[in-house]
Amino acid sequence: MNPAIQSLAAQRALEAAAAAQGMGLMRRAACAAADKVRALLPEPAPVTVLAGPGNNGGDALHLACELVRAGYPVTVVSPAPQQGDEAVAARARWDEISGHTDRELPAAAGALVVDGLFGIGLARAPSAPWDALIRAVNASDVPVLALDAPSGLDATRGTAPGEAIRARHTLTFLCLKAGLLTGDGPGLTGALEVAPLDVPPAMWPEAEGELNRPLLAPLARKANSHKGSYGTVCVVGGSPGMLGAALLAGRAALSLGAGKVHLATLDARLAVDPCHPELMIAPHTPTLPTHEVCAIGPGLGQSGDARAALAAALAGDVSLVVDADALNLVAADPVLAERLARRQAPAVLTPHPAEAARLLGLSTAEVQADRVGAARALARRFGQTVVLKGAGTLIARADGFYRVNASGNAALAAAGQGDVLSGAIAALIAQHLPPFDAACLGVYLHGLTGDLYRARQGYMLGLAASQSAADLTDIANALLLIHERNTV
Numbered sequence: 001m002n003p004a005i006q007s008l009a010a011q012r013a014l015e016a017a018a019a020a021q022g023m024g025l026m027r028r029a030a031c032a033a034a035d036k037v038r039a040l041l042p043e044p045a046p047v048t049v050l051a052g053p054g055n056n057g058g059d060a061l062h063l064a065c066e067l068v069r070a071g072y073p074v075t076v077v078s079p080a081p082q083q084g085d086e087a088v089a090a091r092a093r094w095d096e097i098s099g100h101t102d103r104e105l106p107a108a109a110g111a112l113v114v115d116g117l118f119g120i121g122l123a124r125a126p127s128a129p130w131d132a133l134i135r136a137v138n139a140s141d142v143p144v145l146a147l148d149a150p151s152g153l154d155a156t157r158g159t160a161p162g163e164a165i166r167a168r169h170t171l172t173f174l175c176l177k178a179g180l181l182t183g184d185g186p187g188l189t190g191a192l193e194v195a196p197l198d199v200p201p202a203m204w205p206e207a208e209g210e211l212n213r214p215l216l217a218p219l220a221r222k223a224n225s226h227k228g229s230y231g232t233v234c235v236v237g238g239s240p241g242m243l244g245a246a247l248l249a250g251r252a253a254l255s256l257g258a259g260k261v262h263l264a265t266l267d268a269r270l271a272v273d274p275c276h277p278e279l280m281i282a283p284h285t286p287t288l289p290t291h292e293v294c295a296i297g298p299g300l301g302q303s304g305d306a307r308a309a310l311a312a313a314l315a316g317d318v319s320l321v322v323d324a325d326a327l328n329l330v331a332a333d334p335v336l337a338e339r340l341a342r343r344q345a346p347a348v349l350t351p352h353p354a355e356a357a358r359l360l361g362l363s364t365a366e367v368q369a370d371r372v373g374a375a376r377a378l379a380r381r382f383g384q385t386v387v388l389k390g391a392g393t394l395i396a397r398a399d400g401f402y403r404v405n406a407s408g409n410a411a412l413a414a415a416g417q418g419d420v421l422s423g424a425i426a427a428l429i430a431q432h433l434p435p436f437d438a439a440c441l442g443v444y445l446h447g448l449t450g451d452l453y454r455a456r457q458g459y460m461l462g463l464a465a466s467q468s469a470a471d472l473t474d475i476a477n478a479l480l481l482i483h484e485r486n487t488v
């Protein structure tokens with residue numbers, strides 16, 4: 001799981017704390033970037049370094065000095081003076097070493113262009129002279145290494161207000177940013193790496209203890225246990241014609257270790273899943289079987305029975321995973337929305353962008369234009385954990401803290417995957433993970449089924465949701481084995 005990020009504000013608070021302790025993060029960033037350049041160009045070759053006006057530019061100028069010391073021929077392009085003490089000092093160091101900077105991209109930009117124009121401080125669409133420089137870089141066929149974020153990209157939203165640098169590689173500092181994993185972010189188009197700069201986790205202001213916590217520790221099995229030790233999941237859904245969705249959620253819950261799984265279906269025709277006789281299937285009745293967590297929504301439909309089942313679930317005190325049509329019913333009915341918002345027992349909402357848009361009264365495009373904002377708004381609105389699915393799935397907590405998932409790929413863009421995810425999260429809650437952790441880990445493991453598929457296949461076509469449901473078992477067991485090895 002990638003390092004947690006609360007917001008760019010948390011990163012800036014950490015940077016300020018580091019500066020106060022004289023940790024010299026900028027020099028560390030430059031050294032990490034120099035290592036990356038050496039990895040890309042093992043032999044010294046001409047490198048063009050673009051230096052912007054802020055600290056991203058400062059990183060780039062220190063990098064230029066490191067590269068000259070390592071014997072690389074370096075051209076610095078800096079069309080405007082640096083602002084801020086750290087960036088000005090970096091420029092002075094460069095002037096000391098070379099004393100020459102260009103204002104435009106050289107005709108022959110060399111073997112690599114390093115983009116240090118803007119990082120997390122981009123405030124608006126780059127204007128002159130920056131936009132012309134970005135266009136010139138994108139027009140050249142020289143590979144680009146972007147520092148912290150491709151210049152011109154909004155590091156939170158993943159959108160580009162103007163034209164953004166198209167980077168083949170991005171080395172981001174301290175932690176991942178939501179915008180690198182969503183929208184047009186490089187996490188989807190290029191190679192993305194994090195350089196943590198050896199900052200101790202405790203320095204993160206609000207994510208303290210969140211970083212690298214072994215989320216899956218509660219899943220470790222104890223010899224002296226029985227099926228009740230691993231909880232009971234009840235899936236409520238499967239209205240006529242949509243049984244598959246409920247079956248997928250039930251299978252995923254079994255695959256990820258729930259002790260028992262009931263399937264309360266709105267279609268009485270389904271009596272048994274021949275592939276999974278362990279699934280206890282019965283027609284839904286207002287008095288549900290006893291269970292710790294209920295995944296409601298897969299194939300639920302929006303009939304009167306469906307609404308009644310949702311109202312009963314909301315009125316209960318079990319943990320809920322609210323997905324698909326259950327979310328649509330909430331979006332369409334203020335009474336249900338109020339019940340969900342007032343509910344004391346935990347719930348995890350798992351909307352895709354269109355379902356989030358309905359819940360927020362926005363268009364899907366507006367949700368996608370600010371995914372972090374949408375996820376946090378929903379989490380605050382309902383006082384619950386929200387999983388905003390899509391490239392760079394976000395898991396937001398009611399207090400605004402959020403995580404970005406870095407696993408998965410377009411193989412998961414297929415029917416039924418949302419049902420699998422809701423069953424997976426339900427299984428983790430049933431095994432006593434707190435809802436936010438269950439959502440983070442469920443999203444992460446589910447994403448890994450896409451990564452596993454691409455590793456096996458070499459590409460991303462044709463992953464069936466039932467395959468993902470089955471693969472959750474192998475992936476979780478492999479990670480638990482590693483966890484146990486590391487904790488002996």
Ligand SMILES: NC(=O)C1=CN([C@@H]2O[C@H](COP(=O)(O)OP(=O)(O)OC[C@H]3O[C@@H](n4cnc5c(N)ncnc54)[C@H](O)[C@@H]3O)[C@@H](O)[C@H]2O)[C@@H](O)CC1
Nearest residue numbers: 015025029054055056118119120121122123124125126148
């Ligand atoms: N301060 C620290 O401790 C660290 C800072 N780091 C670097 O510092 C960066 C953040 O530095 P800054 O906050 O200075 O911001 P940036 O370096 O991202 O640049 C923004 C600067 O350009 C100006 N600007 C923003 N949008 C503009 C536009 N469209 N046209 C023209 N000018 C524009 C801003 O006024 C600001 O001065 C990070 O991305 C990272 O690269 C890293 O070295 C990590 C440590």
Ligand SMILES: [K+]
Nearest residue numbers: 115118149151
């Ligand atoms: K940059």
